[in-house]
Amino acid sequence: MSTSSVTAAPGGRATGSAVRRRHRRSPAARREARWAYVFIAPWIVGFLVFQAGPMLASLWLGFTEYDVINAPTWTGLDNYRRIAEDPAVLRSLTNTVYYTVLHVPLTMAVSLGLAMLLLRVGRLQGFFRTVFYLPVMTPTVAVGVLFLLLLNTQDGLVNRGLALVGIDGPAWTTDPGWVMPGIVLMSLWSLGSTVIIYLAALQNVPRDLYEAASLDGAGAWSRFRHVTVPMISGSLFFTLIVNTIASLQMFTEVYTMYFGNRQTQNAFNSDAASFYVIRLFQEAFQFLHMGYASAMAWLLFLVILVITVVQVRLSRRFVYYEGEDR
Known part of the structure; x- marks a missing residue:
């Protein structure tokens, strides 16, 4: 058994590969995490499409002159003035x-x-x-x-x-x-x-x-x-x-x-x-x-x-x- 795989620091703390094994998630944990992302994906998509996206768009439009019909024209801080x-x-x-x-x-x-x-x-x-x-x-x-x-x-x-x-x-x-x-x-x-x-x-x-x-x-x-x-x-x-x-x-x-x-x-x-x-x-x-x-x-x-x-x-x-x- 090599000394690099099982070592202990002063105070009893494991180092090296032991720490890596401790932080490495099991296949079941990784599978559970993937399913968690699948279940929250509709909310993430809805948030990006219907909230974050429109908010960023309105932030940019706030610096433009836009009448919905014609393309936006950059006006800087004129709207706020x-x-x-x-x-x-x-x-x-x-x-x-x-x-x-x-x-x-x-x-x-x-x-x-x-x-x-x-x-x-x-x-x-x-x-x-x-x-x-x-x-x-x-x-x-x-x-x-x-x-x-x-x-x-x-x-x-x-x-x-x-x-x-x-x-x-x-x-x-x-x-x-x-x-x-x-x-x-x-x-x-x-x-x-x-x-x-x-x-x-x-x-x-x-x-x-x-x-x-x-x-x-x-x-x-x-x-x-x-x-x-x-x-x-x-x-x-x-x-x-x-x-x-x-x-x-x-x-x-x-x-x-x-x-x-x-x-x-x-x-x-x-x-x-x-x-x-x-x-x-x-x-x-x-x-x-x-x-x-x-x-x-x-x-x-x-x-x-x-x-x-x-x-x-x-x-x-x-x-x-x-x-x-x-």
Whole structure:
């Protein structure tokens, strides 16, 4: 037996061919790896063809002038300069940020309140959990049409309900000052998924923490602030990121309500409902400014990326995970 095949380094570590044999995979492991690649191949192909490929193409188109009909013409950073000077784009971006600032905190607060109520309903919890989640399954186009009828100024159900208590309902769909509150109200229709996440997090909070806090004289608010919130902070952080990203990409419901038919467009001449993705869609498929729209899409991607990174960095100060050293 040669010394090169079986040797040991100081401390008992094998060297030479022994190390090579240790790292050499068996035929069964190689066969298993090949089958793994076969099974994930459809996803890889789909990702390259339908996601990575179009993203790279739009990145290049963002530096061109392209109307779909004629060949793209390289323009460098002109599209991005135009975005910074376009009042319609800046207005739509302002509306989107305004909606996000209203929608995200309100959705999280209402969802947390509903989740805490669900903890107290006992055997009916499963029923109400289903009831709260069912609206999430409603097609977004149907939601837009539904709330266009509910928020109708003359005979909408919302204004009729307000009239019963002596309140003169506003013009939700035509008054520029009430358009955004109406859209935020509509967005609360689909908060069921956030409620379910919070309910699961609340159910995992150890009961003995509440008992210890009560023995120390903590009231309901102190228990909520110092026990509940820290223990569910991971779920709060997750929904903050998810709802922020979704809010910045708001499109279908608002487009259906205000831009989906000519009668609504003719009756509504304000830009109060113009969201960034709606403007992007119009530039791409209505005006055929595909290069400009591609630049807008990448700008939105960068905005979402920056906001998410900031949220992740700030979360290190406020998010608590059980078992984590502080």
